[in-house]
Structure formats: structure tokens, C-alpha cells
Amino acid sequence: MNLVNLQDVSLAYGPLVLLDSVSLGIDEGERIGIVSRNGGGKSTLVSVIAGRLPPDSGRVVHSRGLRVGFLHQQDSFPDTTVGRFVLGERAEHEWAGDARVRDVLRGLLSGWDLNTHMARLSGGERRRAGLARMLIDTHDLIVLDEPTNHLDIEGIAWLAEHVNGRREAVAVVTHDRWFLDAVTHRTWEVVDGRVERYEGGYAAYVLAKAERQRLAQAAEERRQNLVRKELAWLRRGPPARTSKPKFRIDAANALIADEPPVRDTVELVRFASSRLGKTVIDVKDVTLRAGDTTLLEHLTWQLGPGDRIGLVGVNGSGKTTLLRLLAKERGPDAGHVRHGKTVNLGHLSQNLTELDPEARPLQAVTEIRQHVTIGRKEHSASQMLERFGFRGERQWTPIGDLSGGERRRLQLLRLLMTEPNVLLLDEPTNDLDIETLTELEDLLDGWPGSLVVVSHDRYFLERICDRVFALLGDRTLRHLPGGVDEYLRRRAETADGGEVPQDRSRTDADEARQDAPRLSAAERRAAQKEMQRIERRIDRISARETELHALMAEAADDYTRLAELDAELKTLTAEKAELEDAWLAEAEKTGD
Template structure:
């Protein structure tokens, strides 16, 4: 493996603050490095120095002769007046359409959604997210030899879950070395073989991705007796969750579980879903948020598009739901319908009498700029009960990464990420019993994300989350639903993996590209299945709701039998009778689930 870039005793100062203090490290052929650290710790500065964009105040940066490097910064600056085609395909030259027959180039354009934006669109008219995708595509399209090093600063920003999965797969298929700053933990686990953690001007180097880093940091904090207990506990709890783990992680563990036993021996058990549901019912009552026979639209440049088409959806006490879909599918609009900010075209929205909604939108709400941070939190409430614990405004602020000194900073002087955290703090201080969160992870670093997940993990209310952060969705929600653009809300028993599979199958069924240049008509698609009669479709949706209620009832009965079996003691006759009843309940639940899948398949095909 050849050395490509070396940093030798590099230091960078910003005023009186040392951002990088005598850093020495290197990048070799084939390295895939993820860079982690708190907001403001120096991650972007490290990438800028490594890429030659910022000179160090002292030390040396050595780049091997002939090494090619491509950089995507957070700014995403593009040449004014150019079109998407001129920026992304400039390397092919004017009039060179050789890219059209290159499946790799077409894959990049489609994977980043540029085909939908339009190659002839002026970049000056694009949104910030679209401009960022154009800048990313421009460095990934390489008509000649592949780039030696890709330096990407927050490449997953403005990508949906499907786009993040595509980018991870694409980067893994390249021979280029990769250095990326990212707050997307799933993405980091998928692509990184090494992690650099920037802390107090120093860079800690660890093998592996995010899961490995969680273990390594927990071990480092355990050995460091002067470390803060809060960070240690968060790392240990998250490590325990990783060990219990989502299916995507358990199939390829990259750290030794045995070595972690001492760290996680006294970590609380996973959240007790039945207990949280019971507590939520006491606080919320039976009804929470319902829409019945609802029709709603999403505004688009080409006119309104149907979002909901005669849909009935009931969200109950203690439900924890992740909502996914491609960018522009209407996820934010659906949340606005649920919280009452956008009216339905037809149908009814119902809200339970005891419901108190806390809604975090993507826009940073107006905040009292003249107040200090702690005052802005305290004006909502002095204390809050979360997860059965009473926390003062200062304690909750500290859990969200605001030190005692930072809590006296004026709100007007906070960064965008800090204002986002403050917005969420104020919502939680109002003690809602229904949380509706639209992209809550935007601008949050990994430590703050861990703190947020720690709170949400044991939060006993109803939770509805829209997020491109797959890690957060898999950790804090129990159910995933999707918007596929068909006017329905589709339940996904298989979670995000099922969502990605359905998206791939849908693309394969509808896309029949002709050989040669994109845009030419391909073979005719197979005839669509006969649409369901509206009355039949409505009956199938009612059947789904009936079966879902039955599954909930059987699940409650199953949990009750497990509890009674645990308390039965030495009464073997009673234990045998309950065991037989439990087996009967499990069999009935399996039959109901199969029936539900059959009805759902009929609806999807229709």
C-alpha cells in the first residue's frame, strides 16, 4: 500500500484557540476513513488542511507525486451561470456524448437524482440540497483514470435513505481512498475501515467504523478516571444497543463482544415496549391522532400531486413510527397534516382530548435572540420529567451538549446546529405526550445524537419521526411506514431493508432503458395489473385495520401470559395450562400476520 498524503506535526490556530495541535497521520491507497468529533472540534479544518485548501500554521503536508484528489466541501460552490450538464459532465468536453453509453456515469446521475433535476437546469436556480448533489456528482464522474483520494465533507446531507444507501454502495465499489466527515452513523459503519476522532486538537485513530468507535471510546473513557460520567454512560448504553443490534449489523459484527461484557454488564435492558404502551395509555387515553377517509395533496411546480387518497390511518398511544420516502414524496406535508398546520381536501382529522403535540419542523423556529440559552429553556419550564426522571433545564441542556459556560451564551450568538438543539430542548421542556419530529438529526453531532436517542429510547409517549438517519430510525422506532407516491401509507414489517427492496423492485419494473443514449424509448413495460374497484380497495383497507387491531390484542395477551408465567412459581399445573394457552396465542398471531400480509399484497398490487 502506497502513501498518498502525510501530515507531519501539523498545527492550526484560530485566534487564541488551537484547533489542531501537532497532528501527524497519513492516508494510504485503499484507506476508507470516517472523521468524527463534536461540532467545532476541527473536523472540517482537518479535511481542508489534508486537501490543501487551508495551509497549516506549522508542520508539513506532503502529497505523493502524481496523486489525484477530489474534494466536496460543505459550501458546494458551483460556477455561476453553468448548467448541471456543464458542471457534472465537463470532463467529457463540449459535444462529447460518450458518457451516455457509460452505465457507471448514468448510475451516478440516477443515484444522486440528477436525472430528475434535469441536465439542462441552471445551477443558479437549484436549491441548496440540489446544488450539493450536483457538486458530489461532479467529483464522482471520472471518465479517465479513477481519482486516488476522495475528500467528502458531509456527503449524506440532503440525501434520503435510498440515496445514502446508494452512495455507500458506490463508494465501496471504487478503488479510491476515502476521507469523509459524516454524522450519519449507518453510512459510517457501511463505508469506513478506520475512524479518526478529533478531540481537543488531537486525532485518535481507531480501526473500523462507528460500532468499533463506540466500543473504543467507551473503553478509553473507562480507563480515563477523569472523564465525564455522562459520556461514559451514553457510550455504554449505545454499545449495549449495538450488541442487541439491528439485523443489518448483527450479520457482520466488527468488534469483539466478549471484550465489551465488563462495560455493559449493568446497562438497563432494552426499552420495555409493553410497559411504555401501558404508561402512554394512562397519559394519552385510547385516541391519539387519526385521519379517516383522508385526501390531501402536495404542491409541486407542475401542480398539486395526490399525497393521500381516501386513506384512514390511526396512530395509537405509545406507537413509535418512522416515516420514510424519497425526497419530495410528501413526508413533511403529511406531518403538517397530522399536527393541524395543513388542512385536508376531504376526510376528517381527529385528535385525542388529552393529546399535547410537540412538533419539530425542519425550519429553525423563531427564538428569543436577546435571552441567554438557559433563560430560553427555563421560560418554558423549570423542570421536566423524562423517562421517569426529573431534570432541571440546566441538566437537560447539559445532556444536549451545552456546558455550564455555554448555557449563558445569548441565543442570537448560537450556530445553526446549536439553535436546532435549543429548539428541540424547548419542545421537550413543554412535556408533550406526542412528539412529531421532522429530520431531528440535522446539524447534530454524534454525541448530541446519542443523547437524543437516549431520551427517545425510554420516552413513554407517542413518537412519529421523519429522518434520513437510518441509525436513529432503527434504534428509537418500532414500526416503519413509507410513502411510495401511490396515495397510500404503506406499512413495512421488514423495516428500512424492506423499503429499499421495494424501491429497487419498483425501479426495475418500470425502468426499461434502451441501449445507448438515455432518454430514448425502451421496450414497452408490461401491462399494469387491473386496478381495484374503489369499494373493494376501501374494504381491504378496513380489513387491514381490523387485522392490525387483532394483532395488537394478541400481542398484549402474549405479554400478559409471559408475565403470569414468570410469577407462577411452583404451580406446575397452572404453568402447563398457561404454556398451552401461550402456544395457542402464538399460533393465532402467526395466522393473523399471514392474513395481514395477504391483504396488504392485494392492496399493493391493486
């Protein structure tokens, strides 16, 4: 069933055209991820889809009685209590007996006092309350604009699991690439007023985009493209990212056959050692407190040259405080911290540095340095600004007219221009779009120094960091060889049950789940056998396609023969597409 149709929709703000004659639709149960640069039109598109923003021209058609749940970045909040805002007029026995309501409250508001007034909440807490309110209700279409903002890694993992357990169609705008891969089946890229559509989540989108560019560019040109580099990491990355059909894995392998690893770790460590020496930061027998709470006790830990550390933990566990300790912005309550003599620290905090609103981005960067060397390459200030999304006249736009995301990019760029050899990054991905994130990752790939990153962006952590450490609430810092997956597993094992606010009773109904029916062993074997049969047929078709391309090259002057070969090729291509759909259908049955 079709839920929403956009027909030749256009929308512009002054000379800036965000949507240009866009036609598309959303069907029942679809899961769509929407990506673009900041300011590219993502939020505008979902506002038009949800019926919140009328287009300048064209039509937006909703199915009769369509129920849309919309989480907007600029939602307003009424003057009431959390309980009244989230639960409405539901009686306690009504919401306490509803499995969905309990799941949402545990996932987003665990430990909250529902009698707290909304005005007393922080901006992030109000966003969580708004998300909880929307998820509690039933909709036909859920539209989420940056839903992972203000959620920690556990919260994002819970949200992905919760969304996957719902039947509604979903359209989501987010820069969190792990979340896109976890919940979406299609990707829309808003670019230059158009909406380019791709099958699959973020990883499939990267592959498809790379394939399109491969067909449009010469081999040497495409090797310069960041998409190929990221694809190489996706293929070599965590095993969970490779759970794709065999024919897609083979295509990815062929595309990146000659692509080197994203980082030469040995070379970077050697270079970092020459810049930093043996001692970078040594933490010895340190105790760290925040008010009456002891965050760390008798901690001894060392950051070495070339180390790339990801730091995870629940909100309030002390990640930001630990970064401030490493950055010399506060001292330990006991013990001592030693920094190497050659250490040049760069600390990106969550607070935006105040800049002259009348200054221009190029001026703000060149006052730090006109050129910067990253790895073995030198870049001018203008080139760096372009890599961070400030193209052409945007380098001369007054800083006061920039968006929050653009100012965040400028702050990060100014930090990199100081050429630090130790980087401490506190939530560096906040307000950055995916294209800027890939540019940042590419820069950091060749950056020879030590790095500590605090981030809820799981993709960024796995992409940039070599090791993960966690603050688990036991007053120590633990190395997790299994990375974020191990962190989530440990948190689940030590969870205290995540009680519903103001509802201490637990019954058998609390554990109820609405899981889909499981396949029997015989049904699973049959599905897997069918998948293998399809894969064999796809392999034969791929081999014949290669033969046909060679034959068509030989018959370039024989138009009759060329037409015959082309007809066979089109038939095989159509059959291959049907087989891929059939393979995916069988894979969905088995959960592979």
C-alpha cells in the same frame, strides 16, 4: 502507498485550538470516518488534509501528483447549466458511453434536465450536483464533508454502494452512523485538539471506546456512560450489525452482559396510556393533496399511546405534509382527523424558529420551563443545555453568535421543555453531531409518549422507532415489518429503471459492472476453514490470557516470575493481534 502525511500540525481560531500537534497519514485505499462534536474540528481537519486550509504550524505532505476530490459544505457554484457544471466539456457520446458517469447520473440526478441553469436549483440540489461532479472524475483521495446532507434513504444507500465500488482512498465527515458503518474501515475522533484513532467503522469505534473507558473507570461509573448503552443496542439490534468476527462479538457480549434493554417498552406504553388515554390521533378516510398531486387517498390509520413510528419515502412523497396534517397545521382534503383530548403536540419542523439574537440559550430555555420531567427523572434547564452540548459559558453566548447546528439543538431542546406527550419530528438529526444524537436518543428512550419521526438517518430510525411506515407513491401508507431494508427492497423492485437524463437508449453495456472476482466454492470453503482455525486459536489464547492475569496477581511479590509471565502475555497479545488481522483478511475474501 502513502498519500497524505500531517506532521505536528496545529491550527487555532483565536483561543479555540482545533488541532494541536496532530501527526497522521492516509494510505492508498484507506476508508476513514471522522467524528467529533459540532465545532470540534472535523471540517477543519479534512480541509487541511485536502490542502485547502494551511495550518498555523507543522507540515502537510502530499504524494507527487496527488489528485484530491473534495466535497466541501461551503462550495461555490458557477453561473452555468447543470450539464456543463457536472460533465464539463465532455461530448455526449463520451459521457453516455462511460459506465461510471451513467451510474452517478442515475444515482444522483435521475430525471433531471441537464439544460437547467444552476441558479434555479435549491441549495440541496446544488449539493447533489456538486457531489455528482466530483464522483464522475477519477481521484487518488476523495474527501467528503457531510455527503449525505440532502440525500434521502435511497440516495444514501446508493452512495454507500458506489463508494464501496471505487478504489480511491476515502475520508468522510458525517453524522450518519449507518453510512459510516457501511463505507469506513477506520474511525478518527477529533477531541480537544487531538485525533484519537480506532480500527473499524462506527460500531467497532463504539466498542473500542467503551473498552478504553472500561479500563479507565470503575464498573459502576462505566454503566453511566452512553457509549455502553448504545453498544447494547448495537448488539441487540438488526442482524446486519452483528456480522463481525466471533471474537469481537464475544467481547461485546461480555461488556454488556448485565446491561438492560435500552427501553422498557411495556412500561413506557403503560405510562403513555395513563397520560394519553386510548385515543391519540385517528385518521379516517383521509385524502391529502399537494396542488394537483394526490399524496394519500382514503387513508385510515391510527397512532396509539406509546407508538414509535418511523416514516420513510422518497422526497416529495408527502412525509412533511402528513406530519403537518397530524400537527393540525393543515386540514385534509377529504375525511377527518381526530385528536385525543389530552394530546399535547410538539412539532419540530425543518425550519429554524426565529429567536432573539441578543438572548442567551439559558434564557431561551428557562422562558419555556425551568425544569422538565422525562420518564421518571427531573432535569433543570441548565442540565438539559449541558446534555445538548451547551457547556459552561456557552449557555450565555448570544444566540446570534451560535452556529446553525447549535440553533437547531436549541430549537429541539425548547420543544422538549414544553413536555409534549406526542412528538412529531421532521428531520431532527439535521446539523446534530453524533454525541448530541446519542444524548437525544438517551432522552427519548425514557420519554413516555407517542412519536412519529421523518428522517433520512437510517441509524436514528432503527435506534428510536419500533415500527416503520412508508409512502411508496401508491397513495397509501404501508406498514413495513422489515423496516428500512424492506423499504429499499420494495423500491428496487418497483423502480422504473432510473434512466440517465437525456439519454433514453439502453444497451448491454448499461448493465456492465466492475465487480471483483468471485471465489470458487472450493476457495470459499478453504477460507472459511482457515477462519475457523484462527477462531479456535484465538479462543485458546484468550483462555491463557485469563490464566496469566490470575497467575500475575498471585506472583505480585515475585518480580522474576512476574517478568516471565508478563513476557508470555505480551507474546500472546501480539500473536492475537496478528490472528485477528488474518481473520479479517480471510473474511474480506469471502465477503463475510
